[in-house]
Amino acid sequence: MQQHPDARPGPVTTGPIRGSRKVYLSPPGHPDLCVPFREVALDDPHSPRLRLYDTSGPYTEDAAAIDLAAGLPAPREAWLAARGFEDIEGRAVRPEDNGHASGERLVAPCPARRRLRRGRPGQPVTQLEFARAGIVTEEMVFAAHRENLARTAASAEELQRLAAGESFGAALPALVTPEFVRAELAAGRAILPANINHPELEPMVIGRNFLVKVNANIGNSALSSGVAEEVEKLVWAIRWGADTVMDLSTGRNIHNLRSWILRNAPVPIGTVPLYQALEKVGGDPARLDWAVFEDTLIEQAEQGVDYFTIHAGVRLAHVPLTVRRVTGIVSRGGSIMARWCLAHHRENFLYERFDDICAILRRFDVAFSLGDGLRPGSLADANDAAQFAELDTLGELTKVAWGHGCQVMVEGPGHVPMHKIRENMDRQLAACAEAPFYTLGPLTTDAAPGHDHLTSAIGAAMIGWFGTAMLCYVTPKEHLGLPDRDDVKTGVVSYKIAAHAADLAKGHPAAQAHDDALSRARFAFRWEDQFNLSLDPDTARAYHDATLPKEAHKSAHFCSMCGPKFCSMKLSQELRAEADAGMRAKAAEFAESGGELYVEARS
């Protein structure tokens, strides 16, 4: 796929989600912070609107305001400028950074200009360091308000009870305050991924005492996809609710593509730096070394990547534990590092250099996502010795990273049958001292390629309920091909369902307000409200319109699923009306008889 040297990303999807509008609200005492929400207008006299958490950025606001070449507005710029970080030149970009040796630049870098920063030694840089120092940052205030106002979706009385401190769920606080976010960060139970070179970010928090988050993977491969497709996948993924996006590109234009993504991303962006390092050494794992890896970390940290997957837990001694597995090592990063270890018969250099990695990540506040390079790739391999040996190493590394002031989450499986999921959560909490867990599914059966968004959403819902903080989506193309735009939407919506189901089961105060609003709309035959409240309004409307397309059908007291005579909702409405009439008649009779509670028996 050849790109013109001046290739720019094509148009992306803009404009509001149907039936919703974007609103910005400021937290109390912070009129300068504008926190985004999606507001669904309802035809319900009881509650005329529902506010939802909104990850979509300015793309769902005003189409005219989007200029990809200029990049998004930078809400964090003023906050970062006030922190006294060091201004830097940044490392020069070389041809091999883009994945080609020729020197020819196939895609122009995103031209948006901005200052580059690095933390100085001895000053707080990471959100963890600020949290430990008792400092509540603007990022924490912003993230708290997003979590919170989703809760005020509930009624006014409910809001009052929240403000009064009444608790709804087991561990979940009644009201998320900035101080609560700070305390969770300081304890290592949550992370706020926010590279100091990503000023376009709308900050968010990942931890099990907050809403369950969803990550969507995008990125090209050597065989397909260019910058226009990937930037549209980013915009499309966040439109449907992806909380973070990982750029897993392994093809050409890797550096420039990432700059287009970052400068246009309101969500945290994650990467696996090992993939680009491997490109730089021509794809031969044995040729990897610390110098090329360090160079790649700095390059990506300066660009503004918010979290890195680092496969430092694949230790030399763990590799033999995988030889009798049905599916061996299925993690890309894990297999690269296992190859390196065996080629040199040496300990994983990511493990040996872990302190050096921490020092780099700390200066830019790049969060760790400790990679699960030995996750099971089949049900037969779930919860085996290799997987749990690596988990113990990830626990050890978590504490090392915390010692450097770095934020940490821990990656988890993979392929795990339902009855073996709980053990994964319990062991992760114990081994990693409650650092947030971030899992890929897990897939609960291996027997449905083509439908792995479903096999894995089942596992994701379960592990989210048990306490996993973020769910990495799986698309219908898993195991079969690179996901396209449609697969991205299917994957994100499937995972929003899993995350929302987990929020409900955890007793999240606002989660059920959404379901109740939808159920009331359904029972009252407010079809427009039912579509608009859906996690996927376009599909709901299209399915309804497929058989009953006329405007008049939007208030009909039935749909084509059962027809007018067999509609249970219609029948129960009639039942209720009759029962009400019956009750009214009885009440009238009671009043007529004099209103005495006890009357003498007639017989």
Ligand code: IRN
């Ligand atoms: C998430 C949890 N476990 C793995 N993941 C994701 O898998 C990880 O964040 C990355 O997006 C993707 C690829 O990882 P491997 O195959 O290189 O380990």
Ligand code: FE2
């Ligand atoms: Fe798999």
